[in-house]
Amino acid sequence: MRLSIDVHLDYGFAEPADVLLQIEAAAMPDQWIETESLVIRSDHPIRAVPGEAGIGQRCWARGEGRLVADYHATVAIDRPSLELAALPATMVRALPAETVRYLLPSRYVESDRFEHFVRGQFAGLRGGALAAALTDWVRENLTYSGAVSDGHGSALTTFAERRGVCRDYAHLLVALARAAEIPARCVGAYAPGVDPPDFHAVAELWLDGAWRLVDPTGMASCDDLARVAVGLDATEIAFMTIFGVATLQRQTVCVRRIDDVAGR
Template sequence: MRLGIDVTLDYTIDGAADVLLLVEAAKGSDQRLELQDLRVYSNDPIRAVPGEDGIGQRCWARGDGPFRAEYRAIVEIVRSPVDLATLGDTPIRLMPPETIPYLLPSRYCESDRLEGFVQQKFADLTAGPLAVALTDWVSDHLTYACGTSTGTTTAMMTFAERRGVCRDYAHLLVALARAGGIPARCVSAYAPGVDPPDFHAVAELWIGGGWHLIDATRMASCADLVRVAVGRDATDIAFMTVFGSATLNWQNVAVTKLP
């Protein structure tokens, strides 16, 4: 699978402010960058820093008034689907140290408040079979509806409301997985067929000795996803963070399948 990515961000920064961009596709063994070009129109130089867990990179920029960023890329995805139900359990004490933070509650993924639900509803399941059951539950019980959540909506709020957008689906699946003893993190991604076209958020669960991408919205398969960044929740993977205030003028995210 080869994907073409075309992103334009056009904002007005209300006074001078630092801007953190997370829009570049991450290099990895399962996705190869054939072309990548990020252009930020600013009077100040940009600075790249490593992303969370060494995945991808963040770009620091400076905005003062009109702020525009353009990103183009061609990515080849070399990731094969995995039958999660066949993946076995790993005792928590034997998990790699880097997975442990993703077992703990975070600001938008209150996994500690969902432990009772997971223990009661999925008592006989662990590892891969539990991941499949949790994904199915989130997909079957939530309704995808734009405008029904905000930047402060948490997994518990989504659990109660039973509706949301990709960010909310990812938060709830991550929280449920952590409640069931599966390390889980949120991932910002590009994917074709996302409706409406936008930056996408999915979950990534550590099962059977490795990380596996899961889109509970069912809009994309793991073989269609281009990973950008990972983190505990949406706080860590926002495509643009302005340390000040900004007004959106225009934004476009286009992801297309290539021959």
């Protein structure tokens, strides 16, 4: 699979502010960058820093009057689909050290508040079978709607209101998975077919010795997602973090399938 990605950001600033951008697709073993261009129009130097867990990179920029960024890339993906339910369970004490932080509650993922629900609702399930059941529950019990999502809701909020956007779906699945003793993290990604077209948030669950991509909204499959960033919750995968105040002038995200990958 190959994806064509085009992003245009245009923000206005009444007062100068630092901006942390995270919009470049990450180079990884199962996805690689064929072509890429990031142009940020600013009178100040741009500084790149590594992303969380060494995945992707962030760029520091300075918003002063106006900040315009254009990102264009062609990303090839070689990631076969998998049967989540068939993956075995891993005992918590056997998990790799780097996955342990993804078992713990975070700002928008109050996983400790879901332990009783998970034990009662999904009793008898473990490993991939449990992960698949959690994913199905989120997909079947939430309604996709931006009407109630203000960018500050948590997994508990989404669980109560039973609706939200992709970040809300991801937060809830990650919370349920952590409550079920499955390491889980949020993933910022590009995906074709997202409606409305935008930056997309999904989840990764640690199963059978590897991170497994899951889209609880059902809009994308694991074999056509291009990761941008990973993190504990939406705070760490935000495409733009503004240390001040900005006004959106224009923003477009276009992701298209080009063709299947014939070879690397």
